[in-house]
Amino acid sequence: MQRSSYDTAAALLPLVGGPANVTSVAHCMTRLRVGLDDRSLVDAEAVRAVPGVLGVVTDGDTVQVVIGPGAVVTVTAEFEKLLSARRLAVRGAELRADRARRNATPVKTALRRVADVFVPLIPALIGCGVLAGLNGLLVNTGRLPWLTPALAAIASGFMALISVFVGYNTAKVFGGTPVLGGAVAAITVWPGVAKVTAFGVTLAPGQGGVLGALAAALLATYVERWCRGRVPDALDVLLTPTVTVLVAGLATLYGLMYAAGRVSSAIGTAANWLLVTTGPFAGLVLGGLFLPLVMLGLHQALIPIHTTLIQQQGYTVLLPLLAMAGAGQVGAALAVYARLRHDTSLRTTIRSALPAGLLGVGEPLIYGVSLPLGRPFLTACAGGAAGGAFVGFFAVLGDRVGATAIGPSGWALFPLLTGSRGPALAAAIYAGGLLTGYAVGFLATYVSFSGAGGPAGRSPRRSTG
Numbered sequence: 136m137q138r139s140s141y142d143t144a145a146a147l148l149p150l151v152g153g154p155a156n157v158t159s160v161a162h163c164m165t166r167l168r169v170g171l172d173d174r175s176l177v178d179a180e181a182v183r184a185v186p187g188v189l190g191v192v193t194d195g196d197t198v199q200v201v202i203g204p205g206a207v208v209t210v211t212a213e214f215e216k217l218l219s220a221r222r223l224a225v226r227g228a229e230l231r232a233d234r235a236r237r238n239a240t241p242v243k244t245a246l247r248r249v250a251d252v253f254v255p256l257i258p259a260l261i262g263c264g265v266l267a268g269l270n271g272l273l274v275n276t277g278r279l280p281w282l283t284p285a286l287a288a289i290a291s292g293f294m295a296l297i298s299v300f301v302g303y304n305t306a307k308v309f310g311g312t313p314v315l316g317g318a319v320a321a322i323t324v325w326p327g328v329a330k331v332t333a334f335g336v337t338l339a340p341g342q343g344g345v346l347g348a349l350a351a352a353l354l355a356t357y358v359e360r361w362c363r364g365r366v367p368d369a370l371d372v373l374l375t376p377t378v379t380v381l382v383a384g385l386a387t388l389y390g391l392m393y394a395a396g397r398v399s400s401a402i403g404t405a406a407n408w409l410l411v412t413t414g415p416f417a418g419l420v421l422g423g424l425f426l427p428l429v430m431l432g433l434h435q436a437l438i439p440i441h442t443t444l445i446q447q448q449g450y451t452v453l454l455p456l457l458a459m460a461g462a463g464q465v466g467a468a469l470a471v472y473a474r475l476r477h478d479t480s481l482r483t484t485i486r487s488a489l490p491a492g493l494l495g496v497g498e499p500l501i502y503g504v505s506l507p508l509g510r511p512f513l514t515a516c517a518g519g520a521a522g523g524a525f526v527g528f529f530a531v532l533g534d535r536v537g538a539t540a541i542g543p544s545g546w547a548l549f550p551l552l553t554g555s556r557g558p559a560l561a562a563a564i565y566a567g568g569l570l571t572g573y574a575v576g577f578l579a580t581y582v583s584f585s586g587a588g589g590p591a592g593r594s595p596r597r598s599t600g
Contacts, residue, residue, distance in 0.1 A: 140206065143187045144213035150185070151198055152176030154221040158196075162211040166192070167200040169214075174198065220480035223507050250435035252304040252349065253442060257542040259293050259300075260445070264540030264551045266290040267449075268558060275557070294446065298323050298341070298348035305349050311356030315376060319355040319383045320348035323392055333393045343395025344446045345439055350391045355383035402440055403447045407535075410452055414531035415524040418456050422523020422572070423516045425460035426501070441541045450537030450553050452530070455565050456523045458495060458544035462569045463518025465492045465545075466576025467511040468500045474584045495544030511580050518576020526568040536561040536568075545569070 151157065151169050159170030171177065177198050182191050187210070190201035202210050270286035273279050293300075302320020307313040322328065328338045343350075362375040409417040428434040437453065444451040472485045481504065488499030505511040526536055535555040538548055546569075554561030 140209035141213045141217075143185060143202070143210050144217050146185045147182060147188075147200060147210075147214065148217055148221065150178045150181045154218055154225060157218055160211065160215050160218060162207045165189075165201055165203055165207055167202055167207055167211050167214065169198050169200065171196050171198060216480045219478055220484075223481065223484065223503065246435040248308050249349070250438055251308045252301060253345075253438040255304060256297065256300055256442075257540070260442075260540040261542050261551070263290045263293045264445075264538070267539050268551060268553060271553065272558065296324060297442070297446070298345060301345045301348040302352035302355075305352035306356050306359075309353060309356045311352070311359050312376075312379075315359060315379050316352035316355050318380055319351045319387060322384050322387050323347050323351060328388065328392070331388050333389045336393060338388065338392055339396075341446070343392045344399045345442045346399055347387070347392050347395030349439065350395055351383060351387040354386055354391070355379050358382050399443050399447065402443050406440075406444060406452055410527060410530035410535060411533075412531075414527035414529070416527070418459070418523030418525070418527025418530070419520045420523070421453065421456045422459035422463070422526075423520030425457045425519060426464065426497075426512065426516050429460075429497075429501075430506075438541065444537075445539065445541070448537070450539045451541065452535050452537045454538040454541055454544065455536045455548065455552070455561075455568070456526055458548055458565075459522030459526065459568050459572045460516070460519035461492060461495050461497045461545050462522045462572025463520070463576035464497050464500050464505060464515040465489065466518045466573040466578075467515035467580040468492060468504050469573070470514075470577045470580035470584075471504055471508065471511055474581060493545050494547045510583050514579035514583055515576050517579045518572045518574075521575035522568040522572030525571040526564055529564045534560060534564060536564050 147167070148154065148157075152171060152173060153176075156172050156176050157169055158172055159168075161168045174193060174196055177193070179191050179193065179198075182188060182198070182200060187202060187206065188200055189203055192199040192201065266286055267290040270283055270290055273283050273286070299317050299321045303313045303317035305311075305320070306316025323343060324341050326340050328340055328342070331338045359375060359379040362378050363371065366374045366378075425434065428437075434457075437457070441451040441454055444453065468485050468489060472482055475481055484503045485500070488503055491497075492500045501512070505515050529536070533555060536552065537554055538551045539553055540551050543551065548565070549562055552558055552561045552565055554564070
């Protein structure tokens with residue numbers, strides 16, 4: 136069976152030192168000419184043993200692989216494709232490793248652990264958010280009145296007790312007993328807290344929302360761990376849970392609920408003020424900076440804020456703005472696809488990653504396309520900024536767009552959209568923002584290419600005879 140050009144190229148690349156050792160690729164009538172950074176890395180005997188190779192000639196910093204007329208053209212083409220793909224993969228791996236190193240700071244580690252508390256809740260938030268949107272649609276249109284009370288109960292039950300789940304997960308993530316974290320967090324939603332006064336203010340069930348539950352369960356975890364090292368083993372099963380719930384519970388009622396309530400109210404007020412007062416500017420900043428925030432791992436700090444806004448207002452106004460970053464990324468990828476027509480490997484990567492990007496999963500495009508190339512990452516941010524400014528402009532007019540749950544973005548966010556003037560208008564504004572992000576991301580990336588090649592110095596390789 137005849138060996139394919141791809142198989143020959145795939146066998147040769149590691150034998151000449153791998154992608155990092157190759158500085159140039161060309162061919163003449165019969166030979167594949169590979170420029171090298173270090174000739175000592177070439178395994179000449181192994182190269183000669185590759186089926187289809189007729190001989191090997193070394194000349195300074197170049198190795199010439201004799202393949203024969205006709206076949207050398209197709210082998211060279213496959214070699215260049217593999218070289219491009221491997222370099223992109225290596226660059227992507229380096230970027231991911233570098234990001235992991237940069238994220239290994241105390242602050243970012245704490246943010247990731249907070250994210251670990253909320254990420255498991257996202258499926259329930261999505262399911263209940265979709266049902267809440269469906270129920271609102273039925274109520275507004277007056278349809279199926281016998282079903283809407285049941286849908287309201289199903290959609291609202293989880294949100295009414297989300298603090299308990301947050302407390303459970305907090306203790307689990309931070310090294311405590313999950314059920315004790317849930318028990319302390321449950322205090323915040325019990326109706327009886329309305330009989331408690333702290334700082335001269337009567338508490339309300341749910342005051343402080345998920346932030347209060349997070350703080351309460353975190354305190355409970357530290358109290359429990361303190362007790363474990365001091366209470367005798369014979370009394371541990373009795374005293375440790377009791378002291379944990381008592382101390383953390385009293386601190387929650389007479390301090391944490393009040394403080395978290397003030398913080399939660401400030402978050403809601405600040406979000407509304409930002410959009411109503413500085414809508415386009417706020418959208419531009421949030422949409423433009425979200426991709427860098429993701430790269431730095433700082434986006435995780437927004438998860439509790441989203442959840443707090445959903446608890447307070449029924450939706451988060453921040454998520455649709457941040458989702459515009461994904462639209463800019465899609466537009467930038469399409470421009471790269473259009474300009475780098477010679478790079479079959481990269482175009483294949485884009486075709487594979489694009490459906491996920493349209494549905495709001497941006498990592499394949501980020502690590503496979505924009506970051507390795509460099510400049511498209513910046514132009515993608517420009518597209519996100521434009522889309523965010525578009526959505527923010529309508530917020531100034533009183534047409535706020537929000538999401539009833541966190542998790543999806545891109546096209547997948549449409550079922551979760553609502554706003555100050557109903558889901559239909561919210562969906563129309565959001566769609567306009569996506570189109571704006573696509574268009575600006577595409578145009579900014581397209582014009583950033585030089586006449587001789589692509590961004591960051593990338594240019595086509597051409598063979599010579």
